[in-house]
Amino acid sequence: MTKRYKSTALAALHESMQDLHDIGVVDQRTMRKFDESCLVPVAEFAPDEIIETRNRAGVSQAVFAHYLNVSVGSVSKWERGEKHPSGPALKLLDLVRRKGLEALA
Structure with missing residues (x-):
């Protein structure tokens, strides 16, 4: 990156x-x-922005979690607003939002 x-x-x-x-x-x-x-600085993501980014990529939470190298539970909690992504996951989310999931493939 x-x-x-x-x-x-x-x-x-x-x-x-x-x-x-x-x-x-x-x-x-x-x-x-x-x-x-x-x-x-890498911008924070609201839960609806994470859902939108994942939906734009056309993948399930499990596939999205695999690409970001996090657990499915983490993606689920981010999308519900219970937790917020940080560190490498936040940077990868920003990359996916800007360039698409193909940037990680």
């Missing part, structure tokens, strides 16, 4: 800082601050 930046200038700055981090000049805490400043 490619990173999405707020601007091209911030992309250049972030990539330079990432290079410095890779060689050990910049610590992890500083890198996290740069991530927050430069990267576009």
Whole structure:
């Protein structure tokens, strides 16, 4: 997955800082601050948006869960609003919403 930046200038700055981090000049805490400043945050999903994304893909909860590498129960709870996706699952949901389920296949 490619990173999405707020601007091209911030992309250049972030990539330079990432290079410095890779060689050990910049610590992890500083890198996290740069991530927050430069990267576009992944939007949260409302339950109806998750249902719409899954329905647009034309798959069941079980198949959708398989592609996202989560349990069927998690997808069910997200769609009922009992829990909210986070971390890698949230990023994958965003990718599926933008590019379709084929992006994960």
